Amino acid sequence: MKIRLEQPVDFDAIDALVRAAFGKQMEADLVRAIRDDACYRPAMSFVAVEGDDIVGHVMVDGCWIRSNDQDRPIVMLSPLAVAPDHQRRGIGTALIEAATSVADAAHEPLIVLEGSPTYYGARGFAYAGDHGLTLPLADWAPPTAAQVRLLTAYDPNDPTLRGDVVYPEPFTGLG
Ligand SMILES: CC(C)(COP(=O)(O)OP(=O)(O)OC[C@H]1O[C@@H](n2cnc3c(N)ncnc32)[C@H](O)[C@@H]1OP(=O)(O)O)[C@@H](O)C(=O)NCCC(=O)NCCS
Structure with missing residues (x-):
């Protein structure tokens, strides 16, 4: 198994993979919408x-932390998908590591996401609320679905790293 950057030639196969992993079209459409938005990395x-x-x-996408009417750019990890017949072999973990490593190398201070605290907690993430961050979770999601991984450039004394995470346009209005 090899991990590399996505290329335009991969887009149709990624569409099929994301649809198969999530069992519906919404996340595949989200991936396409991200690529058409300024949040695409x-x-x-x-x-x-x-x-x-x-x-x-x-994917790692641009988003913001809003505090005191100021928006500070940060990044979020979403979506993550592994083909159903290839799950539980460490591929998801390897993709998370690739994504967080490149964000760290780009001097991003942290990376946020929505997901299982069990899965992500075992992969370097922690409850975002413990670091002064709120995420715009859906009503049905447990508060601990808001997760953050602090990276090398994180400064706990930087007040712009605490506040409300604001998602980019492709994510707004998603269930
Ligand atoms: C979640 C997902 C990316 C994990 O990929 P993967 O390659 O199977 O993950 P890994 O092999 O690195 O890790 C497997 C472990 O994660 C656990 N796991 C998988 N999905 C989980 C979930 N939703 N909640 C909690 N644990 C989960 C498995 O039980 C397994 O645990 P084990 O090692 O103790 O048996 C994959 O299951 C997937 O694509 N799911 C559908 C899409 C999705 O939910 N994406 C995440 C959105 S945040």
């Missing part, structure tokens, strides 16, 4: 490849 969007097959995909 092509240097932080990866595929996992086995032979000729794309078996995993992850």
Whole structure:
């Protein structure tokens, strides 16, 4: 299994993979909408490849922390998808590591996401509320679904790193 940046030639295969992993079209449409938006980070969007097959995909997108009427750019990890017949082999973990490593190398202070605290907690993430961050979670999501991984450039004394995370346009209005 190899991890590399996504390329335009991969887009149709990624579409099929994301649809299969989530079992619906919404997240595949989200991936396309991200690429059409200023939040897209092509240097932080990866595929996992086995032979000729794309078996995993992850994106890191731009978003903001809003505090005192100021918006500070940060990044979020979403979506993450592994082909159903390739799950539980560490591919998701490897994609998370690729995404967080490149964000760290780009001197991003942290990376936020929505997801299982069990899954992400075992992969370097922690409850975002413990670091002064709120995420705009759906009503049905447990508060601990708001997760953050602090990176090398994180400064706990920087007040712009605490506040309300604001998602980019492709994510607004999603259930
Ligand atoms: C979540 C997902 C990306 C994990 O990918 P993966 O390659 O199977 O993950 P890994 O092999 O690195 O880790 C597997 C472990 O994660 C656990 N896991 C998988 N999905 C989980 C979930 N939603 N909640 C909690 N744990 C989960 C598995 O039980 C397994 O645990 P084990 O090692 O103790 O058996 C994959 O299951 C997937 O694509 N799911 C559908 C899409 C999705 O939910 N994406 C995440 C949105 S935040």
